[in-house]
Amino acid sequence: MSKPPPRLQARSPRGFQDLSGHAVRARTKMIATIREVYDRYGFEPLETPALEYVDALGKFLPEQDRPDEGIFALKDTDEQWIALRYDLTAPLSRFVAQMGQDLVLPYRRYQVGSVWRNEKPGPGRFREFTQFDIDTIGTASPAADAENCAVLAEALEALGLKRGEFIVKINTRRLLDGVMERIGLQPGSADPQSLCVLRAIDKFDRVGIEGVRLLLTSGRKDESGDFTKGAGLSAQAADIVLDFMQAGQASRGETLSALARAVANAPSGRAGLDELEAIDRILANLGIDEGRAIFDPGIVRGLAYYTGAVLEAAITIEITDDEGRRRQIGSVAGGGRYDGLISRFTGTDIPATGVSIGVDRLMTALSLAGRIGASQAEGPVVVTVFDKSRMADYQRIAAELRAAGIRAEVFLGEGGLKAQLRYADRRGAPVAVIAGGDEFAAGTVSLKDLIAGRALSAEVAGNEQWREKSRAQVTVPRGELVAQVKAILQPPA
Amino acid sequence: MSKPPPRLQARSPRGFQDLSGHAVRARTKMIATIREVYDRYGFEPLETPALEYVDALGKFLPEQDRPDEGIFALKDTDEQWIALRYDLTAPLSRFVAQMGQDLVLPYRRYQVGSVWRNEKPGPGRFREFTQFDIDTIGTASPAADAENCAVLAEALEALGLKRGEFIVKINTRRLLDGVMERIGLQPGSADPQSLCVLRAIDKFDRVGIEGVRLLLTSGRKDESGDFTKGAGLSAQAADIVLDFMQAGQASRGETLSALARAVANAPSGRAGLDELEAIDRILANLGIDEGRAIFDPGIVRGLAYYTGAVLEAAITIEITDDEGRRRQIGSVAGGGRYDGLISRFTGTDIPATGVSIGVDRLMTALSLAGRIGASQAEGPVVVTVFDKSRMADYQRIAAELRAAGIRAEVFLGEGGLKAQLRYADRRGAPVAVIAGGDEFAAGTVSLKDLIAGRALSAEVAGNEQWREKSRAQVTVPRGELVAQVKAILQPPA
Numbered sequence: 001m002s003k004p005p006p007r008l009q010a011r012s013p014r015g016f017q018d019l020s021g022h023a024v025r026a027r028t029k030m031i032a033t034i035r036e037v038y039d040r041y042g043f044e045p046l047e048t049p050a051l052e053y054v055d056a057l058g059k060f061l062p063e064q065d066r067p068d069e070g071i072f073a074l075k076d077t078d079e080q081w082i083a084l085r086y087d088l089t090a091p092l093s094r095f096v097a098q099m100g101q102d103l104v105l106p107y108r109r110y111q112v113g114s115v116w117r118n119e120k121p122g123p124g125r126f127r128e129f130t131q132f133d134i135d136t137i138g139t140a141s142p143a144a145d146a147e148n149c150a151v152l153a154e155a156l157e158a159l160g161l162k163r164g165e166f167i168v169k170i171n172t173r174r175l176l177d178g179v180m181e182r183i184g185l186q187p188g189s190a191d192p193q194s195l196c197v198l199r200a201i202d203k204f205d206r207v208g209i210e211g212v213r214l215l216l217t218s219g220r221k222d223e224s225g226d227f228t229k230g231a232g233l234s235a236q237a238a239d240i241v242l243d244f245m246q247a248g249q250a251s252r253g254e255t256l257s258a259l260a261r262a263v264a265n266a267p268s269g270r271a272g273l274d275e276l277e278a279i280d281r282i283l284a285n286l287g288i289d290e291g292r293a294i295f296d297p298g299i300v301r302g303l304a305y306y307t308g309a310v311l312e313a314a315i316t317i318e319i320t321d322d323e324g325r326r327r328q329i330g331s332v333a334g335g336g337r338y339d340g341l342i343s344r345f346t347g348t349d350i351p352a353t354g355v356s357i358g359v360d361r362l363m364t365a366l367s368l369a370g371r372i373g374a375s376q377a378e379g380p381v382v383v384t385v386f387d388k389s390r391m392a393d394y395q396r397i398a399a400e401l402r403a404a405g406i407r408a409e410v411f412l413g414e415g416g417l418k419a420q421l422r423y424a425d426r427r428g429a430p431v432a433v434i435a436g437g438d439e440f441a442a443g444t445v446s447l448k449d450l451i452a453g454r455a456l457s458a459e460v461a462g463n464e465q466w467r468e469k470s471r472a473q474v475t476v477p478r479g480e481l482v483a484q485v486k487a488i489l490q491p492p493a
Numbered sequence: 494m495s496k497p498p499p500r501l502q503a504r505s506p507r508g509f510q511d512l513s514g515h516a517v518r519a520r521t522k523m524i525a526t527i528r529e530v531y532d533r534y535g536f537e538p539l540e541t542p543a544l545e546y547v548d549a550l551g552k553f554l555p556e557q558d559r560p561d562e563g564i565f566a567l568k569d570t571d572e573q574w575i576a577l578r579y580d581l582t583a584p585l586s587r588f589v590a591q592m593g594q595d596l597v598l599p600y601r602r603y604q605v606g607s608v609w610r611n612e613k614p615g616p617g618r619f620r621e622f623t624q625f626d627i628d629t630i631g632t633a634s635p636a637a638d639a640e641n642c643a644v645l646a647e648a649l650e651a652l653g654l655k656r657g658e659f660i661v662k663i664n665t666r667r668l669l670d671g672v673m674e675r676i677g678l679q680p681g682s683a684d685p686q687s688l689c690v691l692r693a694i695d696k697f698d699r700v701g702i703e704g705v706r707l708l709l710t711s712g713r714k715d716e717s718g719d720f721t722k723g724a725g726l727s728a729q730a731a732d733i734v735l736d737f738m739q740a741g742q743a744s745r746g747e748t749l750s751a752l753a754r755a756v757a758n759a760p761s762g763r764a765g766l767d768e769l770e771a772i773d774r775i776l777a778n779l780g781i782d783e784g785r786a787i788f789d790p791g792i793v794r795g796l797a798y799y800t801g802a803v804l805e806a807a808i809t810i811e812i813t814d815d816e817g818r819r820r821q822i823g824s825v826a827g828g829g830r831y832d833g834l835i836s837r838f839t840g841t842d843i844p845a846t847g848v849s850i851g852v853d854r855l856m857t858a859l860s861l862a863g864r865i866g867a868s869q870a871e872g873p874v875v876v877t878v879f880d881k882s883r884m885a886d887y888q889r890i891a892a893e894l895r896a897a898g899i900r901a902e903v904f905l906g907e908g909g910l911k912a913q914l915r916y917a918d919r920r921g922a923p924v925a926v927i928a929g930g931d932e933f934a935a936g937t938v939s940l941k942d943l944i945a946g947r948a949l950s951a952e953v954a955g956n957e958q959w960r961e962k963s964r965a966q967v968t969v970p971r972g973e974l975v976a977q978v979k980a981i982l983q984p985p986a
Binding site for chain 2: 007008009010011012013014016017018019020021024025028032035039040041042044045046047048049050051052053055056072073074076077078080082084094095097098104105106108109114116118120128136138139141143144146147150278281282284285286287344345346347379380382391392393395396399402405406407408409410411412413423426427
């Protein structure tokens with residue numbers, strides 16, 4: 001044979017991560033909880049392929065050798081460019097257009113899955129992440145937008161967040177259009193100066209109100225010395241925008257009154273007010289009060305394709321960040337109405353509105369908020385192996401525990417009891433089962449309570465430790481195995 | 494503005510599919526059921542990225558412009574080839590090697606996820622499909638192989654398959670090595686003639702025993718006239734292989750006796766017998782009898798990297814295929830021991846064994862077997878809208894139903910009652926709620942029982958139809974909404 005191949009390096013591409021054990025379990029549970037809420041609201045599941053034609057994704061790439069402008073693209077066998085989806089909205093639009101008359105409208109669907117962005121990775125910035133979207137296709141009713149808020153609030157509560165720990169903030173692009181009209185800009189977000197104004201408003205969280213003022217007018221230099229060009233508004237026009245942005249009140253009704261003053265007589269402003277008034281009424285009837293959903297004129301959402309209501313959900317729990325500052329955890333979901341997106345395929349507008357949860361971000365938020373703890377003993381019961389020739393007996397012990405619904409495994413590695421107990425400990429096992437010649441002869445098994453053991457070894461030091469630790473081990477008749485393990489797992493109150 | 498862009502075609506790349514509604518629900522449920530069994534056996538979840546470095550995937554591609562030899566590959570921003578994973582075993586090997594000492598061995602892990610193959614698509618052959626794998630890393634014990642069989646059998650039963658409807662077939666490459674030794678071939682599957690023999694055995698299901706004989710000797714021409722070269726064995730050597738292949742009996746003990754004769758004194762044959770004997774003992778103690786797991790020397794599994802036990806799970810329920818022939822549904826899972834795969838990274842062998850369920854194939858099998866029916870009314874209760882100005886009231890009705898755990902949605906489209914009831918019907922709604930001016934004035938709601946309605950309209954024809962159908966509608970006090978809907982959903986026995 002030829003010489004051995006060079007040793008391979010075991011690593012994954014930059015910006016990609018492995019998730020294992022507790023992190024996967026917590027995420028699976030979180031997704032199931034959200035799905036349960038979405039199901040109850042009548043949404044239907046959809047799964048689309050990871051790969052789509054690049055043109056269907058709505059990326060209009062230059063004719064170049066490698067179109068890696070933010071997406072992972074490659075040429076299919078028939079020389080057409082295909083790419084990994086970068087969100088779940090573009091594939092949904094393709095699906096809706098492809099189904100045509102076969103799709104029953106209005107169509108409420110949810111989809112959870114990975115999306116991929118070919119961007120520069122960084123700390124906490126991954127190139128593969130998970131989104132969980134709901135969208136309602138085929139209705140222009142503000143009721144659908146209100147539902148998005150309600151279902152999102154309910155999902156967050158189902159995950160254990162309490163009132164006051166999160167807030168859904170709602171705005172509408174139509175009101176922003178009204179503001180644009182008042183300051184003499186073309187309403188509609190395609191025009192560059194309007195986009196620049198929207199981007200300035202969107203940066204409020206990072207740059208504060210005076211930062212936004214600079215971005216609206218002459219431009220802003222940040223701490224690192226980087227200069228961002230301004231939108232070139234006059235001081236007076238900027239004031240109109242800033243007043244609008246800050247029109248939000250704790251009460252939705254008061255915000256509506258303030259907004260009515262801010263957008264004055266602009267026709268699209270009036271349409272925006274009507275929209276928010278309808279949303280307010282429906283939210284009230286769905287029992288979503290101001291503790292859970294408010295109107296916030298400072299919400300813009302970056303995407304150019306939004307045409308009406310926009311919303312964002314933020315976790316308001318405060319944490320101390322790396323620089324020692326107290327700050328809110330922040331945005332975990334966002335979305336809005338995009339009535340024009342599907343027309344790229346169909347030629348006619350199909351009204352649509354949706355919201356996307358950033359699953360990884362929400363996981364991080366719940367974890368920072370202490371809602372996803374490292375469960376101390378979620379490992380299986382470990383059946384240790386004293387005598388390999390009795391492997392079948394050990395397997396039978398594990399099988400009995402499993403038949404009673406208890407997670408259990410037999411130790412299949414090498415090493416004596418000490419190594420096996422260390423394994424059990426690292427596995428997060430609640431109990432180790434020990435059975436050697438003595439136990440088999442006497443018809444018993446020994447059970448080591450590793451939960452109590454861990455608690456004791458944390459508390460007790462010195463000479464007492466051994467005696468205390470040994471208390472955490474009992475020898476019981478073989479026939480009582482399951483009952484005794486259950487007693488350790490769920491001690492009587 | 495410039496002229497509008499040309500209308501896009503809404504389609505997904507060839508070989509990819511969308512899954513929606515019931516199909517997604519059924520699959521999600523199936524995956525949860527399997528996961529529950531794997532959890533109970535002490536397996537831990539893992540999720541690896543969709544993209545890996547091509548060299549880590551174990552594809553040794555020629556230096557060419559586009560390495561599309563069966564995988565979807567592209568160049569990363571740093572000019573390294575990355576690709577979508579084509580199975581879950583290669584990423585696991587990379588993960589294990591990368592974790593090194595931080596991984597507690599033995600490591601039992603499960604992973605469910607998409608894999609991608611850049612192959613020619615065909616009917617039922619997709620380029621993206623889902624695998625659900627378990628693997629145990631770091632133990633050479635046959636107990637791990639026995640566990641694979643047991644956990645697989647238990648998972649299939651948890652999905653509703655009964656004894657006799659599936660079978661796990663076990664063999665070991667070591668026995669095949671013993672046969673190779675007897676016929677004068679180099680044991681170990683890397684040698685081309687041995688691989689040719691393995692491939693011949695593997696084709697038994699498709700070509701029958703005489704077909705295998707031809708493939709072992711002079712070669713075989715199929716119905717279409719295509720000729721497959723033979724392995725060039727003598728008639729006598731072929732007989733030895735054919736006897737071995739057919740040594741399987743209903744009883745595992747009898748198979749072991751027959752195999753002892755077939756592999757005679759070949760040393761690797763003896764090692765294979767020891768392995769199967771150990772597996773037999775552990776299966777017996779795990780309560781897995783011959784109704785669920787047998788030894789079948791005809792099982793090879795194609796992959797060259799297997800080094801010991803191999804296994805396959807087949808659904809034995811018979812169906813009538815497209816040509817009108819009765820046949821068993823066939824293989825839905827397979828795997829085996831691959832002690833050498835991780836050494837590509839580590840330089841030393843790490844024993845490993847696993848089994849992979851083809852999730853899409855298993856779904857198809859369960860569906861063909863009638864175990865996944867189209868549930869007649871799994872849609873939500875649809876609250877119809879008579880008067881749009883009362884939208885908030887309709888939303889409140891839906892909210893009340895949801896608060897009671899009932900799936901419910903408000904109709905948000907256009908159209909009168911008839912269109913809305915047609916929508917509810919197409920949605921698979923069990924009940925439509927109807928409330929117009931009369932109902933609001935009287936403090937009532939009307940409930941249309943669409944389950945009964947569908948049953949009646951299937952049975953009753955002609956004049957009676959209207960009268961019967963109207964029976965399926967009741968008007969009840971508004972306060973009894975939830976109770977009455979529940980009564981329709983779960984009629985008293």
